[in-house]
Amino acid sequence: MIIAGASVQGTAHLADGQGCQDAFKAVDLGDTAVLAVSDGASSRDRSALGAHIAVDTACRLLTEDIPDTEETPEAWTRWIAGRGKRVVEEYLRAVAGVLGTGTGAGTGAGSEDPGALAATIAAAVVRPPWVALISLGDGFGTLLTDDDHCHLVLPPPTTPPPFLSSPGAAQRIRTFVVWEPELSGLVLSTDGCAALTLDHPSVRRLPPEAGPLPADRFFLGLAATLRENHGDAEPLRRRLSGPEAGRTGDDLTVLCALVEGR
Incomplete structure (x- = not known):
């Protein structure tokens, strides 16, 4: 696998000293x-x-007991559903430890609401031809295939997103699997990247209800660059720091895994 990622501070956060x-x-x-x-x-x-607790928790749980590539869709679906629920539980347990509440409920005297550490999560296991995803919040995921096509398999939500600390998060987390024999890569992004990486459907002469579409120029260009430089993330960081990306004002994060030899 070729793995590369970058995070860039948003211009609005920079201006506010955040x-x-x-x-x-x-x-x-x-x-x-x-x-x-x-x-x-x-x-x-x-x-x-x-946010750091969220990614640490997700990566730890998603490396455990990953199904074999020959397993059935049902086995993969059960596994990722169980992982999703545990990510919420373990995140809340870790947050409770940080806050000293013991339960994460934030109800005791002098306790602090776990919402003080509110964060989203978008995570995936890429084991070709399988991709298993969990999501809570406004992150999104784009799948790349051998025929140079991009597929928005995890679209951003159309309603205000919940956080891992939101009530009922374990029931609201999304989990699903994709089987794609021509899988060549997966890219996860935070919502600050939407303006840079997603196109309005009118770009392809589609009606608004078709929803956002992955920008081929971004994803295919990124994949080509990372394959050529063997995963050096500096070009990605420069792209996320450019004027086109800066107009969002929000932090930007892109993380991808590309199947080698494609």
Whole structure:
């Protein structure tokens, strides 16, 4: 696998003296990659820590007991559903430890609401031809195939996103699997990247209800560059720091895994 990622502080955060509240982490298992990106709630001072807890938790749990490539779709679906619920539980347990609440409920005297570390999560296991994903919040994921096509398999939500610390998060987390024999890569992004990486459907002469579409120029160009330079993320960082990306004002994070030899 070729794995590369970058986070860039948003221009609005820079102007306000606010640090980057995104986080990402990847684990290279040889023929398998585990990816996670998280966006801390900008209104919460400690959300950057929450984002790091989120990606650490997701990567740890998603490296355990990964199904074999020959397993059935049902086996993969059961596995990722169980992982998704555990990510929420383990995140809340870790946050409770940070806050000293013991339960993460934030109900005791002098306790602090776990929402102080509010963060989203978008994470995936890439084991060709399988991709297993979990998501809570506004991150999104794009799948690349051998025929140079991009597929928005994890679209951003159309309603205000919940966080891992939101009530009922374990029931609201999304989990699903994709089987794609021509899989060549997967890219996870935080919502600050939407203007840079997603096209309005009118670009392809589609009606608005078709929803956002992955920008081929970004994803295919990124994949080609990373294959040529063997995963050096500096060109990605420069792209996320450019004027086109800066107009969002938000932090930007992109993390990808490309299947070698494609």
